[in-house]
Amino acid sequence: MTDLYQSQRAMRNMRRAAMQRGVVAILDVGTSKIACLVLRFDGFEPDRDADGVGPMAGQSSFRVIGAATTRSRGVRFGEIAVMNETERAIRTAVQAAQKMANVRVDHVIACFSGAEPRSYGLAGEWELQDSVVTEQDVARVLAACDVPDFGDGREVLHAQPVNFALDHRSGLGDPRGQIGNRLACDLHMLSVDASVVQNLLYCIKRCDLELAGIASSAYVSGISSLVEDEQELGAACIDMGGGATGISIFMKKHMIYADSVRMGGDHVTSDISKGLQVPLVVAERIKTKHGGVHATGMDDREMIEMGGDSGDWEKDRRQISRTELIGIMRPRVEEILEEVRSRLDVAGFDSLPSQQIVLTGGASQIPGLDGLASRILGQRVRMGRPLRVQGLPQAATGAAFSSAVGLCLFAAHPQDEWWDFDIPTERYPARSLKRAFRWFKDNW
Amino acid sequence: MQSLGRNRPLPANGVRRDPAPTRWQYRMQRLWLTPVFRVVFRLGLPLTVVALIATGVLYNDARRAAIVQSFADLRTKFEQRPEFRVSLLSVEGASRDLTDAVRAKLALKLPQSSFDLDMDALRARAEALDAVAKAELRVRSGGVLQVVLTERVPVAVWRGAAGLQLLDATGHRVAGLSARADRADLPLVAGDGVEAAMPEALAIFDAVQPISPRVRGLIRVGERRWDLILDRDQRVLLPSVNPVAAVQRMLALNAADKLLERDILSIDLRNQDRPAIRLAPFAMNEVRRAQGLAPTTESGL
Numbered sequence: 001m002t003d004l005y006q007s008q009r010a011m012r013n014m015r016r017a018a019m020q021r022g023v024v025a026i027l028d029v030g031t032s033k034i035a036c037l038v039l040r041f042d043g044f045e046p047d048r049d050a051d052g053v054g055p056m057a058g059q060s061s062f063r064v065i066g067a068a069t070t071r072s073r074g075v076r077f078g079e080i081a082v083m084n085e086t087e088r089a090i091r092t093a094v095q096a097a098q099k100m101a102n103v104r105v106d107h108v109i110a111c112f113s114g115a116e117p118r119s120y121g122l123a124g125e126w127e128l129q130d131s132v133v134t135e136q137d138v139a140r141v142l143a144a145c146d147v148p149d150f151g152d153g154r155e156v157l158h159a160q161p162v163n164f165a166l167d168h169r170s171g172l173g174d175p176r177g178q179i180g181n182r183l184a185c186d187l188h189m190l191s192v193d194a195s196v197v198q199n200l201l202y203c204i205k206r207c208d209l210e211l212a213g214i215a216s217s218a219y220v221s222g223i224s225s226l227v228e229d230e231q232e233l234g235a236a237c238i239d240m241g242g243g244a245t246g247i248s249i250f251m252k253k254h255m256i257y258a259d260s261v262r263m264g265g266d267h268v269t270s271d272i273s274k275g276l277q278v279p280l281v282v283a284e285r286i287k288t289k290h291g292g293v294h295a296t297g298m299d300d301r302e303m304i305e306m307g308g309d310s311g312d313w314e315k316d317r318r319q320i321s322r323t324e325l326i327g328i329m330r331p332r333v334e335e336i337l338e339e340v341r342s343r344l345d346v347a348g349f350d351s352l353p354s355q356q357i358v359l360t361g362g363a364s365q366i367p368g369l370d371g372l373a374s375r376i377l378g379q380r381v382r383m384g385r386p387l388r389v390q391g392l393p394q395a396a397t398g399a400a401f402s403s404a405v406g407l408c409l410f411a412a413h414p415q416d417e418w419w420d421f422d423i424p425t426e427r428y429p430a431r432s433l434k435r436a437f438r439w440f441k442d443n444w
Numbered sequence: 445m446q447s448l449g450r451n452r453p454l455p456a457n458g459v460r461r462d463p464a465p466t467r468w469q470y471r472m473q474r475l476w477l478t479p480v481f482r483v484v485f486r487l488g489l490p491l492t493v494v495a496l497i498a499t500g501v502l503y504n505d506a507r508r509a510a511i512v513q514s515f516a517d518l519r520t521k522f523e524q525r526p527e528f529r530v531s532l533l534s535v536e537g538a539s540r541d542l543t544d545a546v547r548a549k550l551a552l553k554l555p556q557s558s559f560d561l562d563m564d565a566l567r568a569r570a571e572a573l574d575a576v577a578k579a580e581l582r583v584r585s586g587g588v589l590q591v592v593l594t595e596r597v598p599v600a601v602w603r604g605a606a607g608l609q610l611l612d613a614t615g616h617r618v619a620g621l622s623a624r625a626d627r628a629d630l631p632l633v634a635g636d637g638v639e640a641a642m643p644e645a646l647a648i649f650d651a652v653q654p655i656s657p658r659v660r661g662l663i664r665v666g667e668r669r670w671d672l673i674l675d676r677d678q679r680v681l682l683p684s685v686n687p688v689a690a691v692q693r694m695l696a697l698n699a700a701d702k703l704l705e706r707d708i709l710s711i712d713l714r715n716q717d718r719p720a721i722r723l724a725p726f727a728m729n730e731v732r733r734a735q736g737l738a739p740t741t742e743s744g745l
Contacts, residue, residue, distance in 0.1 A: 099473070
């Protein structure tokens with residue numbers, strides 16, 4: 001764990017370097033497409049010491065100058081399955097985005113949807129020594145959180161302090177300088193499969209790029225598609241991607257739970273392909289053009305040409321009604337939503353004060369999905385589109401780009417994570433110069 | 445690869461071909477997008493190539509000499525075009541004698557290219573003649589070298605150790621003179637150091653205009669002051685300072701008392717407060733006799 005802790009710290013420094021240089025790339029490694037956005041930072045970063053959140057929460061400080069997307073290859077369930085294929089796809093997307101932006105990009109911030117994310121809620125307590133909370137106390141209370149045994153071969157992707165409590169007062173955002181006796185904190189930790197992260201790191205390294213940050217796509221699509229009061233009051237973002245469906249629950253502007261269902265739009269496509277005996281490409285086209293989840297009487301009369309060039313006239317001239325197509329798609333979509341429902345139940349979504357559910361991601365664009373989802377997930381369901389950011393091409397404003405846009409916001413204004421805080425003094429190596437310096441600073 | 449900038453229609457089979465760049469293509473593109481590399485490639489590389497070629501060509505001595513020679517030839521050819529040839533010398537603004545003298549002095553070999561003419565040296569040579577006050581040289585269209593002269597005007601005749609000479613108002617020699625009678629219209633000056641005091645002499649000549657028929661000339665004494673010589677060997681000794689005022693006072697005395705018509709040898713005006721008169725011996729004796737004194741013995745001139 002210390003290893004990843006260090007590498008996350010290194011990534012934060014890399015991100016800072018990239019912001020200084022002014023150009024950073026966003027890479028969304030998905031199952032159906034790989035999107036790359038190139039951001040230019042104008043050098044304006046809101047002062048973190050200033051009151052409140054900076055203007056537009058840091059969204060005004062960057063501009064998208066290059067955007068490219070390519071059909072993903074070698075990615076299954078949001079995880080890299082074939083390394084060199086994925087590397088080629090990343091190269092394609094990055095090259096096109098660089099060409100559009102006309103700058104060379106060296107730093108990339110990536111997100112992925114798979115790798116079986118697991119959420120843990122951690123709590124820690126610390127008795128204050130001199131009744132005023134200092135940065136060292138915050139560091140110690142974070143260090144005091146008892147880390148569960150999340151298993152071998154797993155690493156921490158996010159570890160965000162979501163709440164601080166001082167004695168009996170809870171819900172503190174920033175406890176520094178406050179007076180009390182006992183500081184407690186709640187930490188949300190997301191662990192993922194280490195090998196998936198390693199594979200992604202390797203692919204990006206093979207493309208001559210430096211990784212300046214890594215995020216879960218469920219988290220970042222929540223950032224971009226939930227509006228502010230939803231994030232504040234409590235909402236779940238369902239990011240229906242190609243190979244995986246990400247779930248993230250937000251409360252008080254912090255992610256408190258994330259999960260992923262290993263099913264997505266590609267499974268619907270493969271169902272259609274199998275059910276209608278057509279190639280995947282044709283199935284994908286039929287799905288996007290004629291797909292739906294609610295059959296009506298009108299759909300019995302709408303016939304869909306399936307086409308084909310097998311040479312068999314009978315096979316190539318087949319037609320199906322839209323009702324049949326819906327009959328194939330609906331069970332799979334229901335299955336995905338049921339699975340999401342069960343995950344939300346496990347997470348205790350029922351007990352949140354506001355139970356808003358936002359559907360986003362490429363597969364959420366099936367017509368009539370909101371009706372179906374409200375029957376399965378609850379009444380308060382809406383379709384989400386990512387936030388509008390400066391310079392984003394029209395083609396990249398759809399629901400399929402919510403995680404890419406969220407990653408832009410994440411790059412511009414990352415939430416404080418565990419590794420952004422000070423290291424407690426006693427954790428320093430015994431003979432560290434830094435420690436000596438700190439001792440001098442504290443005592444003189 | 446596919447930028448999202450513009451919408452392209454989907455191909456008929458529904459699959460947009462999106463081939464991945466090779467590793468080297470990708471690297472080349474990234475290299476090409478590096479600002480330093482672009483500058484080096486677009487500016488540094490051509491400059492280096494040009495510098496290398498130039499060095500290679502100029503490394504050979506003979507080739508370098510040939511290049512220099514060809515430039516020199518080109519220059520010579522250009523200078524010797526008929527447009528730049530000077531074939532005539534025209535001297536203006538002077539008498540015939542002086543014109544001939546200037547021509548002889550310049551001694552130009554015409555025709556000649558105007559690039560070869562050293563105008564400053566030619567002007568210095570023309571102005572080396574005493575009679576030339578100023579010479580202006582210019583090359584006019586049609587290949588004519590025009591020399592415009594300003595002659596010195598003689599204002600006085602100087603009788604010096606080297607004989608008679610004409611001087612201008614600044615005291616500069618203009619020409620020699622064989623006989624005083626040739627320029628009887630000009631006043632005569634004599635003595636050493638006349639040249640420097642020429643303006644003063646002219647002022648004195650101006651002042652004695654009322655008695656000009658009697659004036660013979662001025663003599664410079666000790667390079668310091670003037671003596672005015674009148675006929676009947678009368679001599680007026682002028683002070684070294686402000687001689688014109690002294691002359692005017694003497695003329696006033698003359699107008700009142702007819703001083704100069706009397707039998708006197710000299711008038712000494714060097715002391716302003718006390719002009720002194722020296723009588724001729726005969727007049728002196730007459731004065732003494734009238735006073736009942738014995739005549740002086742030194743009258744036996």
